[in-house]
Amino acid sequence: DIxxxxxxxxxxxxxxxxxxxxxxxxxSISSWLAWYQQKPGKxxxxxxxxxxxxxxGVPSRFSGSGSGTEFTLTISSLQPDxxxxxxxxxxxxLPLTFGGGTKVEIK
Amino acid sequence: xVQLVESGGxxxxxxxxxxxxxxxxGFTFGDYAMSWFRQAPGKGLEWVGFIRSRPYGxxxxxxxxxxxxxxxxxxxxxxxxxxxxxxxxxxxxxVYYCTRRDLSNYDYxxxxxxxxLVTVSS
Numbered sequence: 001d002i003x004x005x006x007x008x009x010x011x012x013x014x015x016x017x018x019x020x021x022x023x024x025x026x027x028s029i030s031s032w033l034a035w036y037q038q039k040p041g042k043x044x045x046x047x048x049x050x051x052x053x054x055x056x057g058v059p060s061r062f063s064g065s066g067s068g069t070e071f072t073l074t075i076s077s078l079q080p081d082x083x084x085x086x087x088x089x090x091x092x093x094l095p096l097t098f099g100g101g102t103k104v105e106i107k
Numbered sequence: 108x109v110q111l112v113e114s115g116g117x118x119x120x121x122x123x124x125x126x127x128x129x130x131x132x133g134f135t136f137g138d139y140a141m142s143w144f145r146q147a148p149g150k151g152l153e154w155v156g157f158i159r160s161r162p163y164g165x166x167x168x169x170x171x172x173x174x175x176x177x178x179x180x181x182x183x184x185x186x187x188x189x190x191x192x193x194x195x196x197x198x199x200x201x202v203y204y205c206t207r208r209d210l211s212n213y214d215y216x217x218x219x220x221x222x223x224l225v226t227v228s229s
Contacts, residue, residue: 034215036152043204043219044152055217087152091214095170096154 002026002090006099012107019075021102023088028068032092035064035073038101039084047086048073078104109133109218111205116223119195127190129205129220136186137161140208142216143179143190145201145225153201157208158188173199195227 003026013019023033031051036044046055048064051071061076075082083106088099115127129141142157156169158179167179178191188205202224206216 032213038152043221045219046215046217049209049213049215089152089215094168094214096214098152098154101151 001095002029002093002097004088004090004097004099006086006088006102008102009100010103010105012105013078014107015078015080017078017107019078019082019104021073021086021088021104023066023071023073023099025069025071025090025092029090029092031067032090033064033066033071034089034091035062036087036089037082037084038087044087075104109207111207111218111220113203113205113220113223116203116225118226118228120229121196121227123195124191124193125195125225126192127203127205127223127225129188129190131186131188131205131207134207136181137183139210140212141179141181141188142206142208142214143188144204144206144216144219145199146204146222147198147201150201155190155203157214163212192225195225197227199225200227201225 005024007022033051035048038044047058052064063074085101085103087101110132112130119125140159143155145153156179158167176194180189202222204222205220207218209217
């Protein structure tokens, strides 16, 4: 199984900050990576596919990059609605696996 | 508008069975693979399994943790996906989410239901 490791597990930031979350795969997954946002008590929301392609309707302040084993999710200017937990998910091979999540908190 | 509504969750004793349903609307259900995920209380996301669309054989794949106990099926005439859970264990306690796989047939999931809580406890 491919292990996905996210860092940091918690991130404290202020509105307007630039935020970067890292996701590492235990082996190369090319660009087969998705990102999701989850708020407490809610279902995950799909943000990004193929490492850097933004889902329709997702604000352009979100961006993804990387390939192989190292990936990043960047929020260019954190907004109040962005405080949430973010998960990466690899779809290079089964079983599909997620990172442990990064909680973005208000500083 | 795409909607996925899960139902069937609840409290069940270890060793018993439960069937979850996912009723879909707002899209041509038969064109899409459907998948189930779960999230134990306070934990991260875990893939449970998926069922391909009929044009792709309608075949299923499962996580090792549920293989042999859980099965996924679909009724395209009713736009419903099912998750049959047998021999439930305490560790199966989680919110279960129904999702729609992207039409590209790559394994990412563009729409999620609101989830249904399954609690396994004696």
